[in-house]
C-alpha cells in the first residue's frame with residue numbers, strides 16, 4: 430500500500446514541467462529549456478505550505494510554541510492556508526487578523542480548515558484600538574500566543590534552502606543555469622538562490638518584481654499583482670542573492686497568466702504569470718546570445734483558482750484598463 434500518514438507529509442517534492450508554446454520561440458526544440466516548478470501541487474495549494482511547516486516546527490523546538498498554544502498571524506493569503514493546515518494537524522489554535530477589504534472567499538478558506546478570522550476595519554487610523562495593527566499586536570501578546578511573522582522569520586528562507594533549492598538542483602541534475610522567482614517576503618529567492626549558488630556559483634538568480642515595488646527601485650506605488658512586491662525591505666530578503674531584478678507591469682503579468690492557462694494548461698495566479706513572463710524575457714535574451722544550452726527554472730507559487738473573479742474575469746481586468754485581448758495574450762504589452 431502507498432499512502433502518507435498525514436497531509437503534511439505531502440508538502441514539497443513538486444514537479445518541473447517544460448514551458449513551450451508561451452515562449453514564442455520559432456522552434457520550441459531549440460532555445461533554452463524553461464522549466465516551471467509547480468507549487469500549487471502542495472496540499473494547501475501554494476509554496477507557502479513549506480514555510481508554514483518549517484516555522485511551526487522551529488517554534489516548537491525553541492519552546493516559543495507550546496502544546497495548546499495559539500498561532501496568530503496578520504495574513505489572509507497563502508501563508509494563512511499553510512499555517513491553518515499545519516496548526517490543525519498539530520492541534521494548535523490559529524487566529525488570523527485581516528483587514529475588511531479581504532474577500533469573503535479567502536476568509537472562508539481559513540475557516541474551513543478550522544482557523545478563526547478576526548476582521549478589522551480599514552477605515553480607522555493605525556493608532557485606533559480596532560486597527561489591524563493593534564488587534565494583531567494585542568492577540569499575539571496574550572499568554573500562549575506565538576506570531577510566526579513570515580517577513581522576519583529566518584525559517585522562511587531556511588525552508589527553501591532545505592527543501593525547494595535541493596529539489597531543483599536534483600531535478601535538473603545540477604544543470605540549472607538560471608533561477609527566476611517573484612519576490613514578496615524574499616524568503617523564496619533568498620533560500621533557493623543561496624542554496625543553488627553554494628552548489629554552483631555560476632547559477633544566476635533573477636527576481637521578478639511588479640513595477641512600483643521597492644525591489645525594482647520603486648517607492649511602493651500601487652500595483653495589482655498579489656503576493657509579490659513590497660513597500661519596505663523585509664528581513665527575510667538578502668539583497669546579495671539576486672543578480673538581477675526584472676520589473677514586470679501588471680498588464681504583462683495578467684496577460685501572461687491568462688496565456689499560461691490557455692496555452693500551457695497551467696491555471697496559476699498572477700504572481701506566477703509575472704515570474705513566467707520574466708523567465709520568457711530572459712529566455713529570449715539567452716537565445717539571442719546563442720545560449721541555447723541554458724536551463725532556466727521558474728517557480729510558480731500558487732493556483733489560479735483563487736483569482737477566478739480577478740485575473741480570469743474580463744470585466745475585472747477591463748475595470749483597470751487592461752483589455753481582454755491583452756489578457757488573452759493576443760498582444761504582449763498594453764499600457765496600464
Ligand code: PMP
Pocket residue numbers: 506507508611612613614615616617618655656657698700701730731
Ligand atoms: N506569490 C504569491 C501568490 C505569494 O503569496 C507569495 C508570498 N508572499 C509570493 C509569490 C512571494 O514569495 P516570497 O514571500 O517567498 O518572496
